[in-house]
Amino acid sequence: MQILGVSLVTGENNCAVENNCFSNYISGSTYSANEDCEFLVVGISGQLRFRRFGVGTGDHLSIGGEEYSGNTQPETALFVSGADEMSWHSNSDTQLGIGFEICILYSCPTTCSPG
Numbered sequence: 001m002q003i004l005g006v007s008l009v010t011g012e013n014n015c016a017v018e019n020n021c022f023s024n025y026i027s028g029s030t031y032s033a034n035e036d037c038e039f040l041v042v043g044i045s046g047q048l049r050f051r052r053f054g055v056g057t058g059d060h061l062s063i064g065g066e067e068y069s070g071n072t073q074p075e076t077a078l079f080v081s082g083a084d085e086m087s088w089h090s091n092s093d094t095q096l097g098i099g100f101e102i103c104i105l106y107s108c109p110t111t112c113s114p115g
Contacts, residue, residue: 004043011037020044020106024088025099037088045081046106054097059090061100080104
């Protein structure tokens with residue numbers, strides 16, 4: 001059985017996934033400087049729901065080739081589908097933001113369950 005949701009392909013420090021959500025912080029903390037992570041969508045498609053978003057100057061989250069940074073989540077709806085990649089990079093600056101937590105709102109044809 002294939003596990004569906006989001007997987008952490010490469011990562012260090014605070015990058016994490018849980019079912020259809022991915023983040024760059026551990027609950028109760030902020031992210032760290034010098035982080036690089038790659039996330040992969042596995043077997044689901046849907047709109048991204050930003051639960052938390054705020055990253056420091058020079059840090060960025062890349063989704064679909066677009067880079068997002070600052071304290072404001074993207075104004076337009078973003079969608080991902082199976083095999084899409086998202087990447088996260090924080091520089092060496094100590095001016096860190098609150099980080100991000102993003103979930104994929106998805107629907108499945110008859111049967112599926114996130115890992």
